[in-house]
Amino acid sequence: MDTARFQALALPASDAHSAASQRLLQVADAFTRHFGGPPIGIVRAPGRVNLIGEHVDYEGYSVLPMAIQQSVYVAFGVFNTPQIDSCSGGVNVLSIANAKTQYRGVTVSLKAQESENMAKLEQEGASWAKYVLCGVLGVRDEFPEVFQGKERELKLLVDGDIPAGCGLSSSSALVVASALATSGTLKQQLPGRMELAELCRRAEHRVGTMGGGMDQAVACLAQRGVALHLDFAVAPAQNNHINRLVDIQKALEAARGERVRLKELCELATIHCPLDEYSIDKLEEEYGESLSGLFKGSSLEAATTAVVASAKVFKLQQRACHVWSEAERVELFRATCAELAKGGQPTxxxxxxxxxxxxxxxxxxxxxxxxxxxxxxxxSLVTKAMVAGALGARLTGAGWGGCIVALVWKTKVSSFMEAIRYSYYEERGITPADTLYAMFESSPADGADIFRA
Structure with missing residues (x-):
């Protein structure tokens, strides 16, 4: 896979037999049935699981995610144009459909105010499509000229098998797939992978998520068989250092040194934030200014207003200690993987x-x-995973629900999944058939790809 720039691949022939080819053909057929004509192409963007490094990317620390095989697919095309594979006259109408009937489709005018379109998606019960619109508008921000001129209609059909709302980044995968599909439709030079990741990170802010870019980076940059070490301490974002775990060169001594510094930061947090909880009044007394005033004019101004309106207390010491200890764990995990990559005795x-x-x-x-x-x-899932034989287990994603990731010996995956199926799901009345969607094995997968007819 070219890690520098996206390269269009050929859509498979109708008689292709591989599972991956059949999946693409299914999406193409769904597009044709819905819109009355074949798509120009299809984009696939994977979900992700974060192996270690939770709630630290937007604080400027490293994470270790990997792409999973489960993906979002977006088939794309332009109709009512002189040439079906070109829209050089501009695009001003967007039609969004979903192969799954529980998700309502919608058509919006790209001439309308962005806030009007977002409100329309809510009113028509198609709030899921906000992430599609984000991806399209992200491309428009970069190439406004191709959205001008005669009114042409961009048609996108979404499908996928990433469980929604489970912390596997289905939403960011949808933003990435929609943005890449839009680029592919408009016949611009396809973007660089880093470039698209950053474009989508900014675009997703439109729905109020202020992540550090991990999800979009994984969807664009992942490579089969390896996890990614993403370092968010470097600015601008396109200069982040992305390494295969098998290529890690950082000495263990350097990793230990960094872990010592992070431990020192945790100790400082206990000194400078000694209280278990801080009220808004206490914080404003400490800083001599209102919290909203502290962040006025910054990118966090709107988020701060919402937090101040909803939160009663703030646990600064605990949150800081999590971030710094988690950053330490990322470095230790990375260094241990480097040792594993060297080989050695089974013991x-x-x-x-x-x-x-x-x-x-x-x-x-x-x-x-x-x-x-x-x-x-x-x-409970983490506890039962450990009882079932996992070497380790943790929540993955933002948390407050979602899913866990467990490290399991390859030879024990089947028995592990059967144990979880019985100990966790059956006692909650969830049938074995339903767990096929809720629980799965995955190895590191490739990042996004674009296929054209």
Missing amino acids: SKEKELQILGRIMSSSHHSCQTLYECSCPELD
């Missing part, structure tokens, strides 16, 4: 895998007790 590998498991479990405990982003169901 040594087993020891290092056990270390990885302990790091994951420690991460969950921190998310649970310091950041308080877990929930009883996730805690």
Whole structure:
């Protein structure tokens, strides 16, 4: 896979037999049935699971995610044009459909105010399509000229198999797929992978999510068989250092040094934020200014207003200690993977895998007790995963629901999943058939691709 720039691949022939080809053909057929003609092409963008590094990317620290095989697909095309594969006259109408009938489709005018279109999606019961609109508008921000001229209609059909609302970044995958599909439709030079990741990070702010860019970066940059080390301490975002775990060169001594510094930061947090909880009044007394005033004019101004309106107390010490201890765990996880990549005796590998498991479990405990982003169901799943034989387990994604990721010996995956199916799902009245969608095995997958007819 070209990690620098997207390259269009050929859509498979109708007689292709591989599972991946058949999936693309299914999406193409759904587009044709819905819109009355074949698509120009299809984009696939994967979901992701974060192995370690929760709630630290937007604080400028590193994370270690991987793409999963489950993906979002967006078929794209332009109708009512002189040439079906060209829209050089401009695009001003957007039609969005979904292959799954529970998600309502919608058509919006790109001439309308952005706020009007967002409100229309809510009113018509198609709020899911906000992420599609975000991707399209992100491209328009970069290439406004191709959205001018005669009124042409961009048609997008969405399909996919990433469980929604489970912390696997289906929403960011949808933004990435929609943006890449729009680029492919408009026949611009396809963007660079870094470029699209940054474009989509900014675009997703339109729905109020202020992430650090991990989800979009994984969807664009992931490579099969490896996880990504994403470093968000570097600015601008396109200069982030992306490494295969198998290529890590950082010395263990350097990793230890960084972990020492992070421990020192945790100790400083206990000194400078000694209270278990801070009220808004107490914080404003400490800073000598209102909280909204502190962030006035910054990118966090709107978010601060919402937080001040809803939160009663702030646990600064605990949150800071989670962020810094989690950043330390990322570096330790990365260094341990580097040792694993060197090979060695089976007993040594087993020891290092056990270390990885302990790091994951420690991460969950921190998310649970310091950041308080877990929930009883996730805690129960983690406990049952450990009983079922996982080396380590933790929540993944933002938390407050969602899913967990567990490190399991390859030879024990089937028995592990069966144990979880019985101990967690059956006792909640969830049938084995339903768990096929709720629980799955995955190895690191490729990032987004675009296929054209």
